[in-house]
Amino acid sequence: MTDPAGSYRFLAWSRQGLAAAIPTHNAPPADDAAVRLPVTLTVAKGQSGTEDITRTVRLYGPGDVVGLDTSQIIRREPRPGTTDFEPNYFPLVEFDAPELPWLLSPQPGGDRLRPWLALVVLRRQVTQIVADPCRPLPSLRLTAGDARDELPDLTESWAWAHAQITGGAVTPQQALDGRSPELTLSRLVCPRRLQPHTAYVACLVPVYRAGVQAGLGQPVTASAELAWPPPGGWQDATGTIELPVYDHWEFTTAEAGDFEALVRRLRPRPVGADVGAMPVDIAAAGPDFADLALTEPTVLPFEGALTSPDLPARQWPPGVQLPVAQRLEDLIEAPPGVDLTVLRPPIYGAYQAATPDALPETGRPWLRELNLDPGWRAAAALGARVVQDNQEQLMASAWEQAGELERANSLLRQAQLARATAAAVRDKHLDGLPPDAAVRVTAPVHSRVRLTPDGSPPGPDARHTLRASVKASVFPSAALSAPFRRAIRPAGPLGRRLPGSAQDATAELATGLSRGRLRVPIRPPRGGADFDEVGDRVGGQNRPRMLHLRETVPHGGGWRKIAGDDPDAGGFYVGGDPNPPPPPPATDPTDGAGDIERPPAPLAAEAAERAAGLLPVDDRWQIDEPGRRGDRLRGINNRFQAAAEFLLQHLPATVETLAAAGPELSLPAVASAMVDAGGQLEPDTSVAREVVALVPAAPPTGDPLRPRAAAPRFPQPMSGPLSAVDRQMMLPGIDGIADDSVAVLVGNARFIEAYMTGLNHELSRELLWRGLPTDPGATFADRFWDVRGNPDQAGGPPSQLSPIGSWTADLGDNATAVGGPGMLVLMIRGRLLLRYPHTVVYAAKAVPKIDANGAPVPGPDGSPIPTPGPLQRYPQFRGTIDPDVTYLGFDLTVEAARGGDGDLGWFFVIQEQPTAPRFGLDEPPGPSPTTPNSWSDLDWSHVSPAGSTVTHAAVAGPLAATPTTLPVLSGRALPTATWGADAAQMAAITYQRPMRVAIHARTALPNP
Incomplete structure (x- = not known):
């Protein structure tokens, strides 16, 4: 048997193995209630013979x-x-x-x-x-x-x-x-x-x-x-x-x-104008209103949080509203010169509106409407009553949050110290540094800032840090390392050998490196080679370093000059003078220290003497010490030159073209982006950027590191405590709704705003009384409806009230998502949802019912019969009113739900959870x-x-x-x-x- 939904198939019984082979004509079970079956087994016997062996098998039984x-x-x-x-x-x-x-x-x-x-x-x-x-x-x-x-x-x-x-x-x-x-x-x-x-x-x-x-x-x-x-x-x-x-x-x-x-007991029953408001007689309001001479009864409707869609507009009795409002204003405002310690009726919302002593004539119409209307003042008083009834629990939560806030403020004070220290370090050590020095000094933080080689911030999607930008440029990363910084410091091993100012020399070196060139401004030893510039770019072209070296080094001055350019000053030329001076004339030998008498000799003998290192002086042959030194230096020079030429000739061959070089690194732009005011190392922004994400949000203006004032938040929905105070205040006339009823209500935004304002006002008073340092103008509770379980609120329930201090419209036009014409509330009264709290309730758009041929099924009047369609909406919030009322809020208007003019409206579907x-x-x-x-x-x-x-x-x-x-x-x-x-x-x-x-x-x- 198959279930019509296709989910299950039922079988009368199932057997496996030998039990399935029990024949219907089997002999009755023996005294042990076990079934015995004859089993025949064919056994191979020899090459071609077989034998049937029959045995009786006993099956297990009960x-x-x-x-x-x-x-x-x-x-x-x-x-x-x-x-x-x-x-x-x-x-x-x-x-x-x-x-x-x-x-x-x-x-x-x-x-x-x-x-x-x-x-x-x-x-x-x-x-x-x-x-x-x-x-x-x-x-x-x-x-x-x-x-x-x-x-x-x-x-x-x-x-x-x-x-x-x-x-x-x-x-x-x-x-x-x-x-x-x-x-x-x-x-x-x-x-x-x-x-x-x-x-x-x-x-x-x-x-x-x-x-x-x-x-x-x-x-x-x-x-x-x-x-x-x-x-x-x-x-x-x-x-x-x-x-x-x-x-x-x-x-x-x-x-x-x-x-x-x-669910079959439920019946849709529309509620009338008697549901949602109750009459209140204000004629006997007290001695303060006795002189108004109000006629009895003077009935004013008191509205609740939920009302009937058919509730008439709220009307004052003729000639009553203005005198009552004037008397209330006289009572709650403190005239000039009156002792402020005298107990007076509260101005609900005064802390949040920053008007503790008077009602403004303009700018905040909701404040006057709330405090000068007895109905809305009663709603605000209900909010104050909720705080009074739950003050211990609320204050315990507030102090717990204040403890967390104190830890956050401690972190903010430490951040202020860090900011001041960082500013002092920047002013003392970074301001005025040359660009190359600034880039070197800030190297340890290059991995934590995002800059391109030209010093500009990367795009919103780019994630390259300055360290990565340096690696991608022609500037060698090793030039920012600690060993390199130590080597080029003025008193370092390289700084002592730099010509002129060490600062200028290191700046020239860094500038060359940032452009892909190597300039080594070091004084060469006397006679040594001066390598002005060795780099990839030679003559504006990309040339291999080794090729340029082989072409340049042999022509260096060190190959030609050893001691000096002036032979009269004791200098000489490498390889001898191509036009040596004639030998001095022969003279008689004389005595003297170091002198050797030189007899006249033919010219060949004189040349031999010269070759032997003798120099004729005043007709005497003296030992030619400069010549000997020159000979030794020429030998050293020639051997060094030969070794260098041999080395250059045997260096490995290099390619003629190089890979594309990276971009140049703009040292001035990078340094400016790092250390200038407003740069990456600006303490006012860098410290705050790291800290503010760890603490409660700062006010929109002012110092972001200023310690936060305690502003406890109470995220629980406040509709439940209202129902606990008086269920009639949540839904006036609830006792007149029949059992097992389904009705449609609407949320009353004016009541909810008044109630939440009174609740926040009383929270401000209670927090001040308890000595909790806080901003009394804060909105501590901003949720009325319970949105838990709403699939659209997976990220957490949103605020349903904007900060009360920012309200500027009439009462009922400031809060969002609390009621009004765009929010329909379905009410179900009965034991169904109490017995089955996980029942699925949703709204489904009505569509025409279709027959087996795909044609719309007409109703008795010829119009299409509506049936729930695939478009669904789930409740935005949900709550209960003891003992047996459940309400669910939908993002639907009453007109859309009813339908009309070709629109079939919406169904409310009550569905049992599949099990x-x-x-x-x-x-x-x-x-x-x-x-x-x-x-x-x-x-x-x-x-x-x-x-x-x-x-x-x-x-x-x-x-x-x-x-x-x-x-x-x-x-x-x-x-x-x-x-x-x-x-x-x-x-x-x-x-x-x-x-x-x-x-x-x-x-x-x-x-x-």
């Missing part, structure tokens, strides 16, 4: 069971310990194995296969569960008379056990052969008619007497006899009946009425026909004869006298089921499907 693995039980309904089970539902137990209830049954297969165990439910007061350590199982005991009344008829146990397959993706055979075990289960149902407010015990017990004997530890002598009634029947039974228990649990029922019964399958029979709502129109209309009156007091639904009854076949669901011709045909059809008949009711809004609204 007499072999002394326990049940409770891990097979996957669900007990109701759950153990339940105290509010609906009495019209049947208790049940589910097993993981789909064949378990029939696994050990000795009965042959057929339409009505009896299980080997059953679920019985007995009243707790007549049942005793006994555990005997000498027995395999505990047992239940009850008198024979109670057993006759409490136990079901075992001959019909086949009807209350079935298997289930979930979904329709696989065939029953595929689901039952183990391919999809998660889709199958088996179920035992107890068809007991439960009584309200009664405690019960549910027990799994054997169906066969052999199982009883095995469970009680007795010799198994029974065959296929049922466990009860005892031999001879109930009429002769006396004493105590004892049954072994495989599993048991307890539960208690609630009052009568399930979801279907309760696991449940089975049962409805309680008769009244006189019922003998035969229902469909099985969905079946109730207890159709099962048992009128006036009978049956305890269990019997298959053999009025519906079985003549087999009754009906549609499973009302309004659908198919599928059908027959009462008592098999367990699958009985499951489909008693299956309780989730209920949904749709009520059109116009039926719950007053006529326009």
Whole structure:
């Protein structure tokens, strides 16, 4: 049997293995209630011969069971310990194995296969569960008379056990052969008619007497006899009946009425003008108003938070409003020269409006309307009453929040110190630094600021830091490292060798590096090479460094000049003078230190003397020391030159073109963006940027690091405390609304604004009285409706009131999301939502009903019949008013919900939460026909004869006298089921499907 929704398929029974092979003509079980089957096995004998061997196989039966693995039980309904089970539902137990209830049954297969165990439910007061350590199982005991009344008829146990397959993706055979075990289960149902407010015990017990004997530890002598009634029947039974228990649990029922019964009681009933406001006589307001001579009665309507859509506009009696308002203004304002310590009526909202002593004539019309109207002053007084009734809890929360605020203020004071210290450091050490020095000094924070190589901030989506920008530029990152900074400091190893000012030299070096060039401003040793510039860019072109080096170094001055350019000053030229001076004339040798007399000699001899390092001086040969030094230096120079040329010739060859260089680094722009006023290191912004995210939000103006004033927040909805003070103030006239009613209301924004203003005003007074340092003009509570559970508020409930100090409109036009014409409130009065608080309630846009051919179904007047469509809206807020009123707010206008001019309006849908399958029979709502129109209309009156007091639904009854076949669901011709045909059809008949009711809004609204 298939569920019409296609979710479940019911099978009358399921067997696997040899048990499925028990033939219908099998011999009766033996005295141990076990089935014996002849089994023939063909055995190969030799190469070609075979032999049939027949043996009798004994299957396990109910007499072999002394326990049940409770891990097979996957669900007990109701759950153990339940105290509010609906009495019209049947208790049940589910097993993981789909064949378990029939696994050990000795009965042959057929339409009505009896299980080997059953679920019985007995009243707790007549049942005793006994555990005997000498027995395999505990047992239940009850008198024979109670057993006759409490136990079901075992001959019909086949009807209350079935298997289930979930979904329709696989065939029953595929689901039952183990391919999809998660889709199958088996179920035992107890068809007991439960009584309200009664405690019960549910027990799994054997169906066969052999199982009883095995469970009680007795010799198994029974065959296929049922466990009860005892031999001879109930009429002769006396004493105590004892049954072994495989599993048991307890539960208690609630009052009568399930979801279907309760939701069917609801009726849409429009509320009139008497709901939402109550008359208040202000004629006898007190001695302060006695001289006004108000005629009695002087009735003024007092409106609540919820009102009828049909409520008339609020009207003052003629000639009353102006004198009452003037007298109230005289009472609450303090005239000049009056002692301010005299107790006067409060000006509600005075702290928030910053007008503690007077009502402004212009600019804040809501303040005058609130304080000069007795009705709205009463609403504000209700807010003050709520604070007074809950002051201890509210103040405890305020002090707890103040403790958190003190920790935040401590952090802010530390941030102020950090800001001042950072400003002093910047003024002393960073202001006036050259760009290159500023960039080097700030290198440790480059990874925490975002700048491009040209010093501009990156785009909103760019995440590159200044460190990354430096790496991407031609400027080497190592030039910002600590070792490099130490090397080029004025007293460092490199700074001491820099020509001129060290600051200018390092600036020139940094500037060259930022452009991709290397300028080393170091004084070369006397005669050394001066490497002016070595870099990638030579002559405006990209040339390899080594190629440029090989072309440039041999032409350096150091290759040509060793001592000096002036030979007269003792200098000489590398490689000798190409035009040496003639030798001096020969003279006579003279005596003297270091002089050698040189005799006349031919010219060749003189040349030999010169070659020997002698120099003629005053006709004497002296040792040529400068020449010798020159020779040695020439040798050193020549060898160095040869080694350098050899090195350059054997250096590895390099490519002629280089990879594209990165952008240049603008040192002045980067330094300015870092250390100038308003730059990345500006203490006023950098410190605040890191701290303000960790503390409560700062005022829009002023120092962001100023310690915060304590402004406790109370995010709880304040509609609940109002209902606790007086339910009539939440919904005046609530007592006149009939039970089991559905009506449409609207939120009263003027009342809510007045109430929340009075509440915040009293909070300001109480916080000042308790000595909590706070801003009395703050809006401490800004939520009236309870929006918890709203799927649109996953990020947290929003504020429903803007800060009261910013209100400038009339009363009722300042707050948002609290009421008004754009917010419709559905009210449900009855026990339905109290019993089922998780009921789904939503609004569905009405669409025309379509027949099987896709054409609209016309109503009696020819217009389309509306039905709920796919467009849905869920409640914005939800609340309750004791004892049995639930209200839900929708983002709908009354006109849109009603519909008209071709618009079909909206439905309100009340839907039961889907659960696991449940089975049962409805309680008769009244006189019922003998035969229902469909099985969905079946109730207890159709099962048992009128006036009978049956305890269990019997298959053999009025519906079985003549087999009754009906549609499973009302309004659908198919599928059908027959009462008592098999367990699958009985499951489909008693299956309780989730209920949904749709009520059109116009039926719950007053006529326009």
